[in-house]
Every structure is written in structure tokens, then in C-alpha cells.
Amino acid sequence: KKHRRVAYITLHKAALVLFFGAPLEVVSVAIARDIFVIGEGGSLSLGLMYAMAGVGTGVGPIFARRYTGDRIAALCSAVALAYGVAAVGLWIVGTLYSLQIVLLGIFIRACGSGILWVFSSQILLQVVPGEVRGRVFSTEYALVTLMSAVGAGLGGQYLEFFTIANAVHWMASVTMLPGILWLWWLMRNSMGKDDEYLFPVK
Template sequence: MKSKIKPYLDLVRNNHDYRRLWLAQIISNFGDWFGILAVYAIIQRYSGSELLLGLIIVVKMLSLASFSPIAGYITDRFNRRQLMIWCDIIRGVVVLGFIFISSESLLWLAYLLIAIQMAFSAIFEPAKTSSIPNVTTPGELVNANILSAASWSIIFTSGMALGGFATEWLGTDLVFLINAITYMVSSWFIYKAEIPQQMMSSEEKHRTRNPLHGIRDGIVYLRTNKDVLRPTLAKGTFTMCIGALVYMLIIVAEDVLMMGSIGLGILYAARGIGTGIGPVVGRRVFKRENSWVKGMGFFMISAGLMYAFVSYSEMLFWMGLFVMLAHMASGSNWVMSTVLVQRRAPDQYRGRVFSLEWLLFTLAQSISVTVAALILEFDILSLRETMAIFSGLLVLSGIFWLFKIAPAEEKHHLEAGESF
């Protein structure tokens, strides 16, 4: 057991800059997941509407999507370390605004604040992901991403579980205060890190001085480099269905389990555990990187089947188990696609590639959540029927991926003279 975790311990112990970036991720992610249930609790407290609950998720995703193109341009053009520091500070101030929501007439403020928070997250996330290859060696890159995903899942698990109890016992105001403090601490760790970056040349900066030209340049690069495009599509394809399924867990906890924030915290904890275990297991199943794109299709099918079981489950134990298994597949898909993009995209394009990936991801999630929320709000289908449909669509997405996307990847490797 010790030998299996030694590479990760050595990475954190010996790579000081990665360690600081990693700690910043842990602390800010904990605040995010610790605080999000308090936002849900405010919406449910003052409205009780499935549509308004779904709308907060849609606003969150659409804000990320709207700012992603310009965010990618900014993260390639300016110093990523400084951008991350300022994004953390501003987000810390913004989340304090949730404390002022004290009645139904002020609910609009929740949507405005979440939009602002996500606008700066749209800059922070591609800047952070693009920086990981710059603070690690090629040999450390996969372990760094697996560790980041595992840490995210542990923090997600503990943050959501503790957030559920804290929302019930401490109240939403104190939860938002803690969330704000985590952003400030995260900014300090990033300030202490040295993050090298290959900046645009003077000629390229001049050529892309118009943001629209810079964004278009990134789109053209992605469109003409299919080996980068394929893994870039993986997260968006996956979340096109699983986004709605994760949203419906909120309603499952409330209406099926009758456990409110505590039930949701447990289900989301199962999600987090799966996300952490998945990349380790997935790497053992698909050992060669040139098989990872094919593996993504199998992950989609597996996750769809697991959520189909969730839709027919009655007991918390079985729901938690199937949610965990589904997100083992989701976590594997996330890490593998991230590593492939990091390896294949050059530094001066990496921010725009990851922001465009984030754009596809957030748009797909927004659409899926909106459709599910409308179906439930107008009683077109029951909760279980809606979950079953989205589960089936995820299975079909995986089948499409295996027959359409994976063969193109195999052709690319064969032309490059690589064996399978």
C-alpha cells in the first residue's frame, strides 16, 4: 500500500510549487462545496420551487460558459499566477454578499452573486489547469492530475457532508463567512508559488491584440488539431446527461429519502468518493494512454447504467453505492481527458483550449439541467422516469463515442506508428 502512494507523497514533498498550487485548490474547493448547500438552502427556504433550484445551477453554468472564451484569451495573454490570486480575492468578497439575502424579494441577489462568482471562476479554472504542466515534469503530470482529482473528491466529500450539517446547525451566514476565508487563504498559497509560463511572443500578442481575434485563433487551432479536439469534447459529452442526473440528486434527497441537506450531503459524498477512486482504477484498466479515448466511451456507458439503478433504488445505501460507481467512471473520464489535453496543447494555446472545453462542459450541463427542471416543474414525467431517460441517453452517448470518436483516435495513433 505504501509503495502505491509513495509517488504521490514524493510529488507533494519534493515539488514545492505544485504543493502550493495543490493546497490552494484543496482550500478553495473545500469552501466552494462547503458553501454551495447553503445557497441551495436559501433557494429552498424562500421559494420551494424545483425550477428556481435548477435555475441557480443553470445560472452558475451559463456564467461559466459566457465568460469562458474571453477567460481563455486572458489566461494565455497575462500572468496566470497573478490572475489566480485576484480571482480568489474577488470571489472571497463576492460570497459574503449571500449573507444579505434575508427574504424572497432578495432572492434575485443569489443569482447575481453566483454569476459574478462564476465569472471569476471561469478565469481561475483554466489558469490553474494550464499551470499544472508548468510546475511538474512530464513524468509527474499524470500523478499530479490524479492527486488533484483525488483531493477534489476528498474535499468534495468532506465539504459537502460538513456543509450539509453546518447549514443545518450553524446557519447559512456562518457558512458563507467560512467560504470567503478559504478563498483568501487559497490566494496566499498561490502568492507563495513560482509558476513559470511560456508567454505569447511579441508578434503573437500584436496579432491577437483584439480579443475576438485571440479567441478565434484558439478556435481555429482546436478545429485543425483533431488529436487535441477529441479529448476536449469528452467532458461536455459526459455532462450532457450526467449534469441533469446530479441535479436530480437534490430532489431525490428531499422527496425520496426525505433527508434534506443531510441526505444530499451523503449522496454528494458518495459522488466525491467515486470521483477520487475512479482515476486510479481507470488508469489500471486502461494502462496505455493511446487507449484512453476509447475508455471514455466505456465510462459513459458504465455511468449511465449506474444512474439507471439509482433511479429505481429506494434505500440510501444502494443509492450511494450506485452514485459512487457512476462517478468512478466520471472521474476517470475527467482526469484522462485533462491529461491528454495538457500533453497535446502547447502552453500558449492551453488556456484557450481549456476555456473552450469549459464552455462546452458548462453549456451541456446548463441545457441538461434546464430540460430536467422543466420536465419536473410541469409534471411531464416523474422524477424516476426523468432519471431513467437521462441515464439511457448517457449510455447511447457512450455507444456513439465508441463507434464515432474512438476509431478516429485509433487511426491517428496508427498513422503515427503507435501500436495498441
């Protein structure tokens, strides 16, 4: 049971790239090329989107860590919240109201994904014994690589079946699925418990 808890943490990054990371990268190209075209073929607008994603990925975990510290229970709760933040950002992107609004949505989405990525890594670093840490992180990276490929394929399929706006809103909806499952697990297992109860690995 205690190892299942570690396995759940290793799945977060794979869920990130599957549900909204890789698909949004594909859809962002369509947004830049077909809707907000700045530069040759939308190259500048696409660059702005990636730049905002980079800023949000850095700002999100730095800001959130002021409230979580190194407490595992707080980090786990922040991971659940991060899915909601990412979904809100995606929903804003899906409005396609203006390039500025899309960039704001991408920034918010990236704050959520940054929190999810950094905090899931921190939890693993704190709870996984050193002698097996390499195997855990290599498994996590393999899952991320595999799900990135699947997610990119899904992004292309979304554009085949949906409009760009509906594709992004669909991503926002499915992003909530792993977040809800994680929140349900937390509520079931950690209500009133301390950090050691959550992950008694060492």
C-alpha cells in the first residue's frame, strides 16, 4: 500500500503531458497560424505563447511554495489545486477573445503545470529512499516520454473533431479528471493525518 502511494505521485507528470501539456502545444500552433497571426505563419505569436508558458512554469511553484514549505501534506494539496488552476487557464485560452487573453490563460495554465511538476518531484525526493530513487525517477521519465507522444496525437485528433475553441475547452474538462481523483484519494487517506501517514516509505 505504501508503494502504491509513491506510484500515484509518479503518475502526475504523465497525466500533465497527456491531458493538457502535449495537446496544448499542438493546438497552440493552430491558434498562432489560423487565429492570431503575428509574424511569418504566426511564428511571433507562437513564440509569445511559449514565452508566457515558460514564465508561468517558473512563477507558479515559487509563489505556491511560500505557503506549502516542505510539508508533504501541503505539497499534496497544492498538486490537487494545480489541476484546477491549469483547467481555469485552459478555459480562458479557449475563449480566444484576444491574443492578450490567450496569453493570460496560457500563463495561468503554466502556473498550474509548474506547481504540479515541481511539487510532485519534491515529494518524491523527500519520501523515496536513495537506493531506489533512480528507478523511480527513470520510470517517471519513461511514462512522461510515452504520454507526451500519446498526448501530441490526441491534440491532433482534437483538431480533427472539434473547433479550436472546443478543443481547448475539452482539454480543460479532462484536466479536472486526474485532479478530482487525486483530491478524492487525499480526502480518503489524509484527513486529519500527518505527513508520515501519507507517505510512510522510509
